[in-house]
Amino acid sequence: MRLLHVSGAHRLVAPLTRGLGVILTFHRVRPAVHDSFAPNAGLEISPPFLDLLLHHLRAQGYAILSLDDALDVVRSARRHAQPFAVLSFDDGYRDLVDHALPILERHRAPFIAYLTPGFADRSARLWWLELEESIRRLSHVDITVAQRRIVSRCASPQEKQAAFTEIYWAIRDGDEAALLAVVADLSARAGVDAREIATHGCLGWDAIRSLAQHGLATIGAHSLSHPRLARLDAAAARREMAGSRARIREETGVTPRHFCYPVGDRTSAGRREFDLAAELGFESAVTTRPGLIFPEHRAHLQALPRLSVNGRFQSLAALDVLLSGAPFALLNRGRRVAA
Incomplete structure (x- = not known):
């Protein structure tokens, strides 16, 4: 380019x-x-x-x-x-x-x-927005995606970006049900309401x-x-x-x-x-x-x-x-x- x-x-x-x-x-x-x-x-x-x-x-x-x-x-x-x-x-x-x-x-x-x-x-569910909001609220992530454990500190914006990127591409490799389950788990931990995201957005x-x-x-x-x-x-x-x-x-x-x-x-x-x-x-x-x-x-x-x-x-x-x-x-x- x-x-x-x-x-x-x-x-x-x-x-x-x-x-x-x-x-x-x-x-x-x-x-x-x-x-x-x-x-x-x-x-x-x-x-x-x-x-x-x-x-x-x-x-x-x-x-x-x-x-x-x-x-x-x-x-x-x-x-x-x-x-x-x-x-x-x-x-x-x-x-x-x-x-x-x-x-x-x-x-x-x-x-x-x-x-x-x-x-x-x-x-x-706008799962990509749920994932963003969940990581914004969390300071630490410990989650399993397709038998792979992802542990990330999420204190700084840079750490949050790294965690989002790693989780995003890990769940994109799986099927729809697994993707939604992982994001739902993170949303529950972070107190993110999926319905509210759709209503607001x-x-x-x-x-x-x-x-x-x-x-x-x-x-x-x-x-x-x-x-x-x-x-x-x-x-x-x-x-x-x-x-x-x-x-x-x-x-x-x-x-x-x-x-x-x-x-x-x-x-x-x-x-x-x-x-x-x-x-x-x-x-x-x-x-x-x-x-x-x-x-x-x-x-x-x-x-x-x-x-x-x-x-x-x-x-x-x-x-x-x-x-x-x-x-x-x-x-x-x-x-x-x-x-």
Whole structure:
């Protein structure tokens, strides 16, 4: 990234590597929280940066399109007069309405919100936020993950970050039940209320119903409870995918036509999940595999890549390097589709 930025080489190859456009991934949009222990900071950007980013996209010649309009471009296999950018927001955080929506309205920027009904119901767990809050409150951790004992002092922010990182990746290696059990154990020790985290952090159904009627919004499904679908058996994965669409339709009257795989990396969604999304009739489904959109993706609409706007790097210079497609051309060894 640094070499491309300094050399400017990404600008030279962009006409070949930029493709038709990009689907941008956002999670939380809220005022900056200056906390020395912020392990989930990569999932957050500030409202001023979102405003700056939207100005910048249009200044760079991007058309901000709804997902449906962007898919029309992909299906037509004809390059649009402008490269497109689709704005996608995962999970259904309150910040989308409280902080992002006024900016999106000001820019007249369409977007898609991928919603998890379990967060709106307060029955599913934002385990990554539970883990963060638990370690914030604890001064010492002694826990077993898959027969591996993890003992960590958690007094300083640096120690807390190290403990979070070690536990996070240890539980990511296991199945969903084990992951949730470990986080529940830590939450119990720290006095963290999982339901309260969902209530405080995520939109309820009244707000979602209002959002579903907004002229700029498209509503997508993001599973019932946000599990890594590839870690479930086929029947359970199907229930999560189909059930999220049914639950959103029941509450809002809107039937989601697009799906977002929770976590969405190669260990969380693969060929089986892509085939399930197509079988269930979703017109598209997005991953978190990094990449831009090319005409060849018309044959892989249930395995679309996205570009995550990382809160640790709120930099237009870094964004420009990524939007050029050059890093992904190198990462994927020249393959346009890595589905």
